[in-house]
Amino acid sequence: xxxxxxxxxxxxxxxxxxxxxDLRIDSLCCSGATLSMPVTPEIARVGGIVSGQAIAxxxxxxxxxxxxxxxxxxKPVATTNLDLxxxxxxAGERISCRALVVRAGSKVVFTRAEIVxxxxxxDVATATATYMVP
Numbered sequence: 001x002x003x004x005x006x007x008x009x010x011x012x013x014x015x016x017x018x019x020x021x022d023l024r025i026d027s028l029c030c031s032g033a034t035l036s037m038p039v040t041p042e043i044a045r046v047g048g049i050v051s052g053q054a055i056a057x058x059x060x061x062x063x064x065x066x067x068x069x070x071x072x073x074x075k076p077v078a079t080t081n082l083d084l085x086x087x088x089x090x091a092g093e094r095i096s097c098r099a100l101v102v103r104a105g106s107k108v109v110f111t112r113a114e115i116v117x118x119x120x121x122x123d124v125a126t127a128t129a130t131y132m133v134p
Contacts, residue, residue: 001072003028006065008056009074018057025065030072032067032100036118039092050090055115059084059127063111064072067131070101070109077109077131084127094118097127107133 003025010023021043026034035058037043039082043054062083099113108130115125 001028001068001074003087006068006074009068010061010065011047013074013076014061018061021054021057023058023061028065028069029050029098030069032098033062034096034098035062035065036094036096038094038131039090047089048091050095052084053085053122055086055090055095055125056082056084056127058095059099059113059115059125060095062097063129064131065105065128066099066101066111066113067109067133070104075133077133079129080108081130082127083129084125086125087123090115090117090124092117092120095124102128109133125131 006025020066023035023037037099067077097113097115102110111129113127
């Protein structure tokens with residue numbers, strides 16, 4: 001699956017509020033995916049800090065696409081667990097999320113993600129998620 005194909009899936013199959021984050025699929029391979037979003041007033045709190053809800057949505061979506069990269073096709077997966085640890089406020093021009101498949105079985109996929117601010121490259125959060133493959 002190419003990033004272009006993944007963008008089309010994002011446009012066709014994800015909720016409007018997720019698409020409103022203006023996510024960009026920067027890379028996609030069999031072991032993971034990297035997505036990023038611009039820091040805009042719509043997702044920022046006072047002081048230009050990105051809201052935790054937007055960061056959580058970015059992480060979850062990136063880990064879903066990491067699953068798609070692993071399967072070499074998009075399969076709908078259900079988030080059964082999502083855990084984020086916020087390390088510092090997210091600010092800058094973009095927030096980037098690198099998501100990896102840790103272990104994948106036929107019915108359950110385990111993932112992790114690192115979220116960083118761009119261009120500073122400062123860690124913003126880490127995340128883990130478990131997905132059920134219907």
